[in-house]
Amino acid sequence: MAHDEKLIQKLAEKAKIIRRDAVEMIRAGKLGWIGGSFSQADIIAALVFHHMKHDPQNQEMADRDRLIVSKAHCCETVYAALGEAGYFSKELYRSYGQMGATLQAHTERIVPGIEYSGGSLGEGLSFALGEAMAARIGAPKDSSGRATPRYRVFCIVGDGESNEGQIWEAVMAAFHYKVDNLIAIIDHNKFQSGSTVEDRLNMMPWVDKWKAFGWDTTEIDGHDFEAILTALGNADKVKGKPHAIIAHTVKCKGVPSFEHKNLHFGNITDEMYTEAMKALK
Amino acid sequence: MKLNYVLEPLGEMKAMYQAYHEEMVELSQKNDKIVLLYGDFPHGAAGDLLQKEHPDRVYDVGIAEANLITTAAGMAGGGYLPFTHCHSIFAVGRAYNQIRQNVAFDKLNVKIVLCNSGMLWPFMGGSHQMIEEIAALRAIPNLILVSPADPVSTKKMTRALVEHAGPAALRISNPAVPTIYRDDFPFELGKAVPLTDGSDATIISTGMMLSDALEAADTLAKEGTKVRLLDMHTIKPIDEETVIKAAKETGAIVTVEDSSVIGGLGGAVAEIVAETATATVKRVGIQDRFGQSGTVPELKEEYKISARDIAQAVRESVKKK
Numbered sequence: 389m390a391h392d393e394k395l396i397q398k399l400a401e402k403a404k405i406i407r408r409d410a411v412e413m414i415r416a417g418k419l420g421w422i423g424g425s426f427s428q429a430d431i432i433a434a435l436v437f438h439h440m441k442h443d444p445q446n447q448e449m450a451d452r453d454r455l456i457v458s459k460a461h462c463c464e465t466v467y468a469a470l471g472e473a474g475y476f477s478k479e480l481y482r483s484y485g486q487m488g489a490t491l492q493a494h495t496e497r498i499v500p501g502i503e504y505s506g507g508s509l510g511e512g513l514s515f516a517l518g519e520a521m522a523a524r525i526g527a528p529k530d531s532s533g534r535a536t537p538r539y540r541v542f543c544i545v546g547d548g549e550s551n552e553g554q555i556w557e558a559v560m561a562a563f564h565y566k567v568d569n570l571i572a573i574i575d576h577n578k579f580q581s582g583s584t585v586e587d588r589l590n591m592m593p594w595v596d597k598w599k600a601f602g603w604d605t606t607e608i609d610g611h612d613f614e615a616i617l618t619a620l621g622n623a624d625k626v627k628g629k630p631h632a633i634i635a636h637t638v639k640c641k642g643v644p645s646f647e648h649k650n651l652h653f654g655n656i657t658d659e660m661y662t663e664a665m666k667a668l669k
Numbered sequence: 670m671k672l673n674y675v676l677e678p679l680g681e682m683k684a685m686y687q688a689y690h691e692e693m694v695e696l697s698q699k700n701d702k703i704v705l706l707y708g709d710f711p712h713g714a715a716g717d718l719l720q721k722e723h724p725d726r727v728y729d730v731g732i733a734e735a736n737l738i739t740t741a742a743g744m745a746g747g748g749y750l751p752f753t754h755c756h757s758i759f760a761v762g763r764a765y766n767q768i769r770q771n772v773a774f775d776k777l778n779v780k781i782v783l784c785n786s787g788m789l790w791p792f793m794g795g796s797h798q799m800i801e802e803i804a805a806l807r808a809i810p811n812l813i814l815v816s817p818a819d820p821v822s823t824k825k826m827t828r829a830l831v832e833h834a835g836p837a838a839l840r841i842s843n844p845a846v847p848t849i850y851r852d853d854f855p856f857e858l859g860k861a862v863p864l865t866d867g868s869d870a871t872i873i874s875t876g877m878m879l880s881d882a883l884e885a886a887d888t889l890a891k892e893g894t895k896v897r898l899l900d901m902h903t904i905k906p907i908d909e910e911t912v913i914k915a916a917k918e919t920g921a922i923v924t925v926e927d928s929s930v931i932g933g934l935g936g937a938v939a940e941i942v943a944e945t946a947t948a949t950v951k952r953v954g955i956q957d958r959f960g961q962s963g964t965v966p967e968l969k970e971e972y973k974i975s976a977r978d979i980a981q982a983v984r985e986s987v988k989k990k
Contacts, residue, residue, distance in 0.1 A: 511735070514739030515771060518741060522743065524725060535725065557731075557735060558739075560733070
């Protein structure tokens with residue numbers, strides 16, 4: 389069923405705002421991860437501004453859904469989403485990545501709304517698994533004997549970081565323990581630091597891999613809000629196994645002249661800034 | 670030789686892992702936040718009981734130490750108090766970054782039980798005998814590192830770690846060790862225990878080497894050398910005040926551990942004493958070598974960490990004063 393057009397428009401607008409704010413942050417810090425930050429931006433917007441249960445006014449709410457961004461260097465659009473949602477003042481953007489900043493160059497739990505301190509790739513899915521298992525301890529059981537989790541855990545996993553063996557350790561354990569409140573969204577933007585994912589370490593086939601490990605797996609266009617919301621909704625319906633959403637994304641999505649290039653890490657020049665702001669109007 | 674808090678004669682032989690579980694049975698029944706996580710490791714009395722009564726508080730993630738440690742961190746993020754159990758060599762060797770980044774960095778309330786820690790794991794050989802865990806973990810900010818000497822101190826320490834909010838690693842040796850302490854001995858995290866009160870020299874011991882250190886102190890007492898024997902059960906934060914006092918009052922310190930002296934207890938004590946320059950420090954421990962198969966007495970002999978070696982190190986240190 390198609391989602392409300394107004395909701396889709398709202399999310400598209402939020403995604404633009406967080407991309408713009410991410411650009412401002414990178415300019416303030418003089419460095420940043422625009423490519424991976426932009427490829428996940430639509431997924432982050434759908435989660436933070438619609439799908440997840442959370443409350444910026446009650447940040448420690450025990451049964452809040454968790455967002456774990458395992459590719460934690462792509463912090464700018466995450467910080468921007470939390471700032472836009474009201475977790476902290478956007479004033480903090482100005483000191484991003486600088487001495488004494490709350491907004492460090494990789495996500496850290498000291499930031500309001502951030503659940504996971506990343507930076508060491510391949511570890512976030514295990515952390516998300518622990519959070520998801522904790523949500524089931526002592527929880528009431530349904531008629532089939534399944535514990536009804538108090539909250540869901542969404543984990544953004546990079547395609548490059550999936551080179552790390554620990555990702556697959558977590559994948560096996562989540563299947564073994566039937567952790568169905570864990571939803572991994574793979575930001576498959578086809579690039580990692582040094583080259584394309586395929587050239588660096590070919591991990592094809594992505595979908596079959598996750599399926600073979602026993603996960604409920606779907607494949608979507610990670611920039612199509614209708615597809616994102618439908619996949620997230622379907623994940624809620626499938627019980628007894630964890631969920632993987634392989635989201636095909638475009639590195640640096642949102643500024644056409646930057647797209648499909650490996651703008652992985654760096655500053656945004658004046659010329660790039662003008663171009664980005666024009667595209668993200 | 671007058672002894673403080675020590676059973677005379679020494680009591681029952683028991684493996685530390687067993688003692689840990691005996692205490693954990695009660696602790697995990699009382700505290701419903703405790704979760705026991707394993708990396709294909711014997712679940713012990715507490716794990717077996719919890720599995721029956723609260724199966725959602727016991728998990729074994731298989732031979733996957735990195736996932737073990739980070740999953741525990743996630744559970745702590747979810748408000749629980751996880752204890753992880755796997756071999757020390759693999760917890761520290763294969764999940765060092767996870768201990769550093771996922772546990773210590775955010776001060777998450779995870780307790781890492783370093784099973785079969787140290788050099789004195791008989792038979793297994795060098796691939797399994799963990800000589801560098803003290804050096805490696807001591808360098809991580811926010812992390813407490815403790816190393817009990819006997820079954821009684823293992824139990825007291827386990828209880829203390831449940832009460833202490835924050836990341837900690839607990840060294841648990843493999844062999845059965847004699848019960849040294851009386852049940853009523855005062856245990857406090859971060860506070861060394863003086864077993865004897867001499868002033869000719871100080872022996873600072875950690876972990877299961879305490880019984881050998883005690884034997885050495887007794888031998889020396891019979892020769893007329895009065896040794897101050899300290900059990901440094903908390904390696905980090907180390908009891909600096911007691912070390913400095915011992916350095917000033919006795920002038921000769923011998924450290925004892927079943928671990929590499931490089932960055933180990935020997936390193937930690939030498940760092941403190943070097944800044945005060947009030948005593949010599951002789952480090953009895955593993956001298957930059959890997960382990961090998963052997964029995965505990967054979968290994969102590971080969972690696973020169975026996976009671977005889979400790980006593981000899983003290984004699985040499987006293988002579989230099």
